[in-house]
Amino acid sequence: MDFSQERITTIHDYSINGQNVTERINRLSLVRPGVVIIPMLYDEIKSDSLQLIVDQLNKSSYLKQITIALSAENSAQYREVLDFFGQLEIPHIVVWCNGPRIQNILEDMKEKELDITSFSGKGKDVWIAIGVASLYGYAIAFHDADIKTYDKYLPAKLLYPIIEPELDFFYNKGYYSRIDTESSQMFGRVHRLFVEPLIETVIKDIDRSSSLLNYLQSFRYPLSGEFAMTRDLAMNIRIPSDWGLELGLLGEVYRNTAMKRISQVDLGFYNHKHQSMGSDVSEGLSKMVNDIFTTFIRLLGENTNIQISVPFLHSISVRYKRFSQDLxxxxxxxxxxxxxxxxxxxxxxxxxxxxxxxxQSKNDYFKDTSEVLLPDWKRALSAIPNLNKRFRNAALEDCIEHSKYNSVK
Structure with a gap:
C-alpha cells in the first residue's frame, strides 16, 4: 500500500467512494461552485473520447458550468461543435477563441497596451476561458478533450480538495498511471524519459537544496493536463502559451501559493491520444520537449541562484542521458x-x-527573447475592467447567431 507523502500533500485513491464525494460536492457547491474548462481543437469532435466525456459530464450534476475553449478554422466548424455540445445537459458555453468576435476584443486590448495577438495555441485559449469561467465558479478544473478513460468522478476528484473547506487547497494536480490496458503498453514518454531525468540531473549534479526543484520533483506527473485551482489563484497567475503550459503553470503556482495549499490526487488509469515524435522541433513530441526544456530553463533562471550559461546547458545534455538510461x-x-x-x-x-x-535548445535559449507568458487576469481587468464579461458576451453572441443560422437552415 502506498502511503507516501511528498513535500506537497498527496491524496491517494484507497478505493475512494466517488458517489460520496460527489454528494458532498453537491452540497458544498451551493457556496463554492465548481466549473470545468475543456480546451479543444475542432478535429477532436470526431473522436469517441469526446462523446464519452459528454456522456459522463451529464452524470456530474455537481458542476455549475462548463466552458469549452474551442479553436476552429471557420464558422462551419464552430457550428458543428456548438451542435455537438447541445447534448450537454449542464449549463455550458462554447468560446470560439479564434473567432471574429473574440479577435475584435483582442484587437481592442492592443489599444490598452495589452497585446496578446502574437500568442496562439492552447495556452491562449485557456487564458480566454479562465476569464469566462471566473464569472461562474469558485473553483476551476481543467482537462483535455481526448481522454479515453474518462468518468464522472474525474472532475470531482480535481475539485473536491479545493471546494471542501476542511481541506481548502488552492491548487490540486491530477496524477495517474499512463498504461494502455488494452494494448498493454507503457506511455508517458516525455515525463518518464525527459522531465523526470532532467529534474534529477539538475538536483543531483547542480543544486540539491533548490526548493523549486524539490517542489517540481514532488509531483508524480508534472505534465498532467488535469488540475484545478481557486478562481482567485487562476486570476493571479500568468499562463504559458506553448507546450510548456503545464510545467510553466507549476512554476506560477510555486510563486503564488504556499506549499501547504497545494495537493495532488490519484486519478487512476488514464489513456488519451498519443503524439508521434515529429521530424523536427516544430511538431509532435519534439516540439513538446523543446518547449518544455525552454520553460524549465526559464524557471531555473527566475527562481533559483543557478547561473544559466552555455557550459551549464551543455553539462545538462551530457548528464541527462546517464540518468535516463538508468531509468x-x-x-x-x-x-x-x-x-x-x-x-x-x-x-x-x-x-x-x-x-x-x-x-539545439541551449543555443536557442539565449537567442529567443520573445515573451512566452500571457498577462495575469488581475492586470488585464485593471486595464479593461469588464474584459472577462466582454469575452463571455462575445461567446453568447456567437452562439445566438449560429443557432439562428441552424434553425433557418
Whole structure:
C-alpha cells in the first residue's frame, strides 16, 4: 500500500467512494461552485473520447458550468461543435477563441497596451476561458478533450480538495498511471524519459537544496493536463502559451501559493491520444520537449541562484542521458514484471533524440527573447475592467447567431 507523502500533500485513491464525494460536492457547491474548462481543437469532435466525456459530464450534476475553449478554422466548424455540445445537459458555453468576435476584443486590448495577438495555441485559449469561467465558479478544473478513460468522478476528484473547506487547497494536480490496458503498453514518454531525468540531473549534479526543484520533483506527473485551482489563484497567475503550459503553470503556482495549499490526487488509469515524435522541433513530441526544456530553463533562471550559461546547458545534455538510461533499466524491469510490451531499444532512441533537442535548445535559449507568458487576469481587468464579461458576451453572441443560422437552415 502506498502511503507516501511528498513535500506537497498527496491524496491517494484507497478505493475512494466517488458517489460520496460527489454528494458532498453537491452540497458544498451551493457556496463554492465548481466549473470545468475543456480546451479543444475542432478535429477532436470526431473522436469517441469526446462523446464519452459528454456522456459522463451529464452524470456530474455537481458542476455549475462548463466552458469549452474551442479553436476552429471557420464558422462551419464552430457550428458543428456548438451542435455537438447541445447534448450537454449542464449549463455550458462554447468560446470560439479564434473567432471574429473574440479577435475584435483582442484587437481592442492592443489599444490598452495589452497585446496578446502574437500568442496562439492552447495556452491562449485557456487564458480566454479562465476569464469566462471566473464569472461562474469558485473553483476551476481543467482537462483535455481526448481522454479515453474518462468518468464522472474525474472532475470531482480535481475539485473536491479545493471546494471542501476542511481541506481548502488552492491548487490540486491530477496524477495517474499512463498504461494502455488494452494494448498493454507503457506511455508517458516525455515525463518518464525527459522531465523526470532532467529534474534529477539538475538536483543531483547542480543544486540539491533548490526548493523549486524539490517542489517540481514532488509531483508524480508534472505534465498532467488535469488540475484545478481557486478562481482567485487562476486570476493571479500568468499562463504559458506553448507546450510548456503545464510545467510553466507549476512554476506560477510555486510563486503564488504556499506549499501547504497545494495537493495532488490519484486519478487512476488514464489513456488519451498519443503524439508521434515529429521530424523536427516544430511538431509532435519534439516540439513538446523543446518547449518544455525552454520553460524549465526559464524557471531555473527566475527562481533559483543557478547561473544559466552555455557550459551549464551543455553539462545538462551530457548528464541527462546517464540518468535516463538508468531509468530505462528500471522501467524495463517494471514492464517485464507486469507483462507489458516494452521496446527498450525504442526508449533509448527517444532519449538520444531528446538529448539532441537539448543540444539545439541551449543555443536557442539565449537567442529567443520573445515573451512566452500571457498577462495575469488581475492586470488585464485593471486595464479593461469588464474584459472577462466582454469575452463571455462575445461567446453568447456567437452562439445566438449560429443557432439562428441552424434553425433557418
Amino acid at each position: 530505462i533499466r528500471q522501467y524495463h524491469a517494471d514492464a517485464i514484471f507486469n507483462d507489458l510490451k516494452y521496446n527498450r531499444h525504442q526508449e533509448e532512441i527517444y532519449v538520444d533524440t531528446f538529448a539532441k533537442i537539448i543540444q
